[in-house]
Amino acid sequence: QVQLQESGPGLVKPSETLSLTCTVSDGSISNYFWSWIRQPAGKGLDWIGRIYSSGSTNYNPSLKSRVTMSVDTSNNQFSLKLSSMTAADTAVYYCARGSGSRTGEAFDIWGQGTMVTVSS
């Protein structure tokens, strides 16, 4: 069973750039879409964007100016960079797999999530 694991700093200073990596284990990163989704404490899910294994990307229009995603197929990893961080970006960040076009690209596998706090 494919598993996802997020990694990165738990604390980021205001105005700095957040960098997170999601490692895909027990499966291939190829031929799937991979998304980043975040959830502020006590609030709902917010789709940040996705990257295909080929490197093509789609971003949430509300975050597009600050988001960059990349993929490293040789290491079965994909990454998120979110610039100009503010307190409003404090959240649990999840990585998730799009299930494929035959199943509507639903998010079928999720990482456990990593808490990111923006504070000086």
Place this chain on the structure above:
Amino acid sequence: QSALTQPASVSGSPGQSISISCTGTSSDVGSYNRVSWYQQHPGKAPKLMIYEGSKRPSGVSNRFSGSKSGNTASLTISGLQAEDEADYYCCSYAGTGIWVFGGGTKLTVL
């Protein structure tokens, strides 16, 4: 893209059925057969319960069902059990590679 609209909370007694609505627009829910539903218990990652509006992944109880009419999708849980108490989120494709979630619904089993 605006978030899809869900009721903040619903409740039901064990054994009863409840439904959670998810209202979007003709640009998302109404245009694509790509509505999914997720269950999230406190402190846990979301779990896929329904995809393509009405299909269940392997391992998900047949007590969970989904439907769609126009710009509104619905999740129905029949035979409520204590373990169903959780937050539920809908999600829809909104075109050009964009996805949008609902605000979430807290289900309380009385």
